Amino acid sequence: MTAPAHARTSADLIRAEEPVLAHNYHPLPVVVARAEGAWVEDVEGRRYLDMLAGYSALNFGHRHPALIQAAHDQLDRLTLTSRAFHNDRLAEFAERLAALAGLDMVLPMNTGAEAVESGIKVARKWAYDVKGVPDGQATIVVAADNFHGRTTTIVSFSTDESARAGFGPFTPGFRIVPYNDLAALEEAVDETTAAVLIEPIQGEAGVIIPDAGYLTGVRELTRRKGCLFIADEIQSGLGRTGRTLAVEHESVVPDVLLLGKALGGGIVPVSAVVARREVMGVLGPGEHGSTFGGNPLAAAVGTAVVELLETGEFQRRADELGVVLREGLDALRGHGVTGFRARGLWAGVDVDPALGSGREISERLMREGILVKDTHGSTIRLAPPLTVTADELRSALGTLEKVLGQAG
Known part of the structure; x- marks a missing residue:
């Protein structure tokens, strides 16, 4: 026994x-x-x-006492409805998280990898519906030595063989350039590019911090080339670097922000894609979803996390x-x-x-x-x-x- x-x-x-x-x-x-x-x-x-x-x-x-209390209070009331129905915690969570990030709309998910996958889907849909990229031809430019998760799509654009080996065939549509290299990024972006997806600081690679001006350069380049800037702040965000977001060290606002990890307060998995309205607005009913994404327990804890960060x-x-x-x-x-x-x-x-x-x-x-x-x-x-x-x-x-x- x-x-x-x-x-x-x-x-x-x-x-x-x-x-x-x-x-x-x-x-x-x-x-x-x-x-x-x-x-x-x-x-x-x-x-x-x-x-x-x-x-x-x-x-x-x-x-953390405030986060534990928020979870306990919500456990006594309601934990899950699925998104088939509204719940009374989700609106406040989305409102406050969007305001904290300086963006407009929130897509709630659970894990960091789900946020990345969701961000990729949103970027591709935007490329077809708004930018006019021919169907099936959208590309996303990423950086070498990245870490965005371990799903089959995400490892398709990893340069870490321990994450890739034995898991093919791989998802097409990604171009890999050296991190911290604006010239290489300029060359890789073309009329098919939906987005540039980078970590403002590469965590898994060893906390690799780009040169001053790199993030500003990425923001300027993506605007000029007519594609989206997606910042993966799943590890670097929510206070870790001395700012709410690591992009704030260069006063940069991305089009799409990926959050996770700390957003769940160490209690429940909570992640989110936060984006400009004209980007997130491409999604319609049935095109993406998650049974647990935005559940009342997660929303209650996530709101308490945002409240802690609002104080600075x-x-x-x-x-x-x-x-x-x-x-x-x-x-x-x-x-x-x-x-x-x-x-x-x-x-x-x-x-x-x-x-x-x-x-x-x-x-x-x-x-x-x-x-x-x-x-x-x-x-x-x-x-x-x-x-x-x-x-x-x-x-x-x-x-x-x-x-x-x-x-x-």
Whole structure:
């Protein structure tokens, strides 16, 4: 008989997953049972500072009181109607999210990948109905080293072979250009181009920040060429970089904005496509949908998330604590850190490969009570909840220094 979860050790639970769970992840060997704020606790009661925050899904920390209260209140009233009927939470969510983004209309979905797929559909429909691209010929220009999700369409324009290999045939209609290269983008855009789809900061690639002026250039080019600018802010948005949106660092407003992760407050999956009215207006009944998209529980939590962001507190925290993060990482240059890229409370840290892979460094940090995640090679990502304190941040950086010193 299977032992109850509370009676099983971390090792027991990890072993129990092996025969029954698909092996599509390689998690660190920690089994989280409880969490609060920036801290998590495993089944044995060991505490860890969460410096990943669910890849930005937990921007407001674990179990933020206002978000938990919003969820509890809604659970007592109504959770799902499907979009066959209206519900009393959806209008406010859409109104406030559109206002926060500086755009007009919202298409609510669930996961980030669904938002990307939906954005692609909207762009193609706009290209045929408004731009006049011949049917079946619309193209979308994307950047190399992107990460927009793992559906079959999305991996069709990935340059990461671990995401692509074995999943063809691939969806046509995409052109890939180098990131941060306006000349290459100019050459790729033509009369068939529906949209340019980019991440304002490439997260999975290692928090790659483009040169100043790149986003402004993308905005200008897409306007001049008569196509849409789609910004995927699923990881970079909602306070992470010290602004509500990463595009705000260059005062850019895209035609279409893709949001997810933090929009669900770490409680429920919530994503959205937010767009100009003349773009989103191409969709008619039956042309796209989601049973759970815009459900009352998601709308209630999403509205509470927007309310937190409307104060500007979390954006300010990310901006101010980002200085602490950058200063701490700068002090580690030449002491195990070969380089880093940071904006707000988000950093990609390149560790000297002689000291270990990103995975090995992450495991050593875990043993010291700090949770991070590796990306490619010897790069680790730091993205703590925006509720982290300066002292907690300095402590984590001190632990990183210790781990790198021991590795040396």
